[in-house]
Amino acid sequence: MRDAYLVGAGQSAFGAFPEKSYRSLFRTAFEAAVESVPDGLEPGDVDEAFVGTLGVGGRQLGLSGPAVTEHVGLGGVPCTRVENACAASGFAVRQAVQAVKSGMADVVLAGGFEVMSDLSSDAAKYWLGVSGETEWERLSGTTFAGVYAQMASVHMEQYGTTGEQLSRVAVKNHANGAKNPHAQLGFECSLEDAQSAPVVADPLNLYHCCPTSDGAACALIVSEDVVGEYTDEPIRVAGVGAGSDSVGLFQRDSYTGVPASERAAESAYEMAEIEPEDLDFAEVHDCFAIAELLAYEDLGFCERGEAGQLIESGATEPTGKLPVNTSGGLKSKGHPIGATGAGQVVEAFKQLSGTAGPRQLENPTRGLTHNVGGSGGAAVVHVFEREGAEVDA
C-alpha cells in the first residue's frame, strides 16, 4: 500500500476565547496548516476531510464536520465527522492516513475543534462527562478527574509513585508551554506551586489536571504520488496504531495501565519497524499528570511501575533522552477536546520541520503522538519520520 505523508499542520491558539466561534477557530487552524506547507498547497487540492469533535455544548451536534469544512471553502469535498471522545482528531488523522493508503484520496485534511469555555461549570462538567461510562460511572457522580484519581491512587500504592512525581509532570510541561505562543497556560510553575495547589480529586490537585479550552488544529496528509508537489523534505507517516477497551474503568482488570494505548503503540511500532528507543520525541496524552506517567509505561518508554523514576530522572525533559510534550502538552498548551489529537500532530510537524522556535529540539528525525479517548476506551498512536531518518539515526 502506498505511503502517506504529513506535509503541513497548524492550529489556533488554545485558550478561552468567548468571542470566537468554532467555525472561526477552525478557519484559523486550517489557514495555518495550509500556510505551513513548504512548497504551498491550494485549498482546492483537498479531496477528502475528516473532522474530530465531541460537540461540547451541542452547538452543531450533527454534521459538524461539513459545517466547518464548508466554512473554509471545502464545500462539496467528502467530509466525515469522527468522534472517539478526547481522541477524536487523533482518529481523524488516522482516517486521513487510511484514505490516502486506500487510494481513494491524495490530499486529505484531518482536523478537530472544540469550544468549551463559554459553558457554565455545571454544563462543562456534563459535556466532559458524556465520554465517561454512563450508567455506572457518570450517573453515579464520577468525573474524569475522579477516574484518573483512581488510577493514580492504585499506581501510587502499587509502585510507590509519589505526589511529587506527579507534580514534576506539571513543572516540565509548563516550562515547555512557556515557550509555546499557542499555549493556554504558557507560564512556568515551580515544584512548590505544583505541590501546594488545591486538591481536585485526591491525589490529583489543580496542577495535575489540564484546563478547559477552546481551539482547533489541522493536519494535511498526502499520498506518495503527490508529496513531491508540496515539499522537498517529506515527513512520512511511518506508523499508525489504534486500540480500544471497555469504556468504563470499573470493567478493567487493572488500573495501572491503559491497554488501548499499549495495543495502539504496539501496532504503530510494528508498522514503523521501530522500537521506542528509536524515537527522538513524543507528544503524549497528559489530560492528568498520572496519564503522562501511564503513557511512559504503556508506550514502552520504561518498564511498568517505573514512570515515576523516569520523570524524576529528567529523561523526558527537552534536554533528556526522550523529550515528552515539548508543546506543553494538554496540561499547559490546553485541551480543547476535539482539537487535541491534531494539535499533537502540529507539534510533531513543527519539530520535524525545524519550525518549533524557542522549543526546537536538535535535529529530530522521528516523533510519536499519542491520543487517548475517555479513560482509555480508545487510543491512537502515530509515528512520524523525516525522510532519510534511517540514515541519520
Next chain:
Amino acid sequence: MRDAYLVGAGQSAFGAFPEKSYRSLFRTAFEAAVESVPDGLEPGDVDEAFVGTLGVGGRQLGLSGPAVTEHVGLGGVPCTRVENACAASGFAVRQAVQAVKSGMADVVLAGGFEVMSDLSSDAAKYWLGVSGETEWERLSGTTFAGVYAQMASVHMEQYGTTGEQLSRVAVKNHANGAKNPHAQLGFECSLEDAQSAPVVADPLNLYHCCPTSDGAACALIVSEDVVGEYTDEPIRVAGVGAGSDSVGLFQRDSYTGVPASERAAESAYEMAEIEPEDLDFAEVHDCFAIAELLAYEDLGFCERGEAGQLIESGATEPTGKLPVNTSGGLKSKGHPIGATGAGQVVEAFKQLSGTAGPRQLENPTRGLTHNVGGSGGAAVVHVFEREGAEVDA
C-alpha cells in the same frame, strides 16, 4: 488498491422497542451479520470497526463506538465512531471500505444504531433537529419536515410534481415493507390513505414522512486477500462515492436537487465503471417522499424534474425496470438514524445473496445504496456487485 467485499450483513427489527437498550439492539444486528456470512466468520476475525450513530437521547454521547463493540466481544479492536447525521452508518461502511483498501485491515465491521422511541416528542424533535443548520434553521423553528417541505414545494412549482406522486412513494414503499419482517410499519397503504393523511408540514403529510425508530444494522467488509475464506459467491464493493454540501438548505443555490448526492453518485459510478442503467435495484434515502423523488434525479435514474413521472410509470416498483427500496425504505422499514445506512446495505446483501425472501428480486447482480445526512450536508453512495456480474449482465 485491493478490492473490498461485502460478505455479511444483518439487522435488528426496526421499530419502537422501549424495553431494549442500544447495546442489545447492536448485538442482535452484529449476530445477524455474522450468521449471514455464507462460510462462517468468527467475531475474533474482525480487526477494525466503525460505528455510526447520532447519539440521539445522549445516552453514551462520547465513545459510543467502543461501548457497543466491547459489548459484542470486540474489546481491544480499533473502533471509531463516525457521524454524519442520518448518513452516519453509510459513512461507517465507506470507512470500512477505505480501511480494507488501505491494507490496514482485512475484516472490518461497519454498523450503526439509534434509540429514539423512548423520548418525549419534544426531546425527539430536539435530537432530530441537532443535524439541522443550527443558527438560521433549527433555532428559528425549522424542523426537518419543514426543510423537506420547502424542497417539495419548489419541486412541485418548478416541475409540476404532484401530491399524488409523493403519495405513490408511500404506497410503493409500504407495499414493499409489508414483505419485510424487519419493517417498523410493515403494512400496505392505499393511495387514498396516503392522500388523506393529516398534514405535517405542507405539502408533506404523515404518509410522506418516515417514522421515529429504534434499531441497529451491521455489515462485514473484507479484503480480496481473505474473501475466499468467507464465501464462494463474493459481492464486491464496486463503487464508493461521497459528497458534502452546506448544512443549511438556505445556503444552497437550488432546492430541487441534493448536490452532495450527485457528487457521491458520480464518484461511485466512475469507480464502478457503470452507468445508472446498469443497476438492478437501489435503496435510496426516502426520509420524506420528496427525498426519494430527488434521489431519482440526483442519482441519474431520470432527468431533472421527471421523478414524478418515473414513480407514476411504475419503473421503481419491484416489477419495474429499476426497483427502488424493496426493503420498504425509511418510510416503511423505519429510520433509526445511525442504523439506516448500514440497514440499506443489509437489503443490498440480501438481494444479491438471494436471501430476501418474499421480496426477492429475480437474480439481481448489481445494486446501489444511497444515504443522506441532514438535508444533504453529506451523502454517500455504494455500488455492490455479485462477482461475475459483468458476465451475467
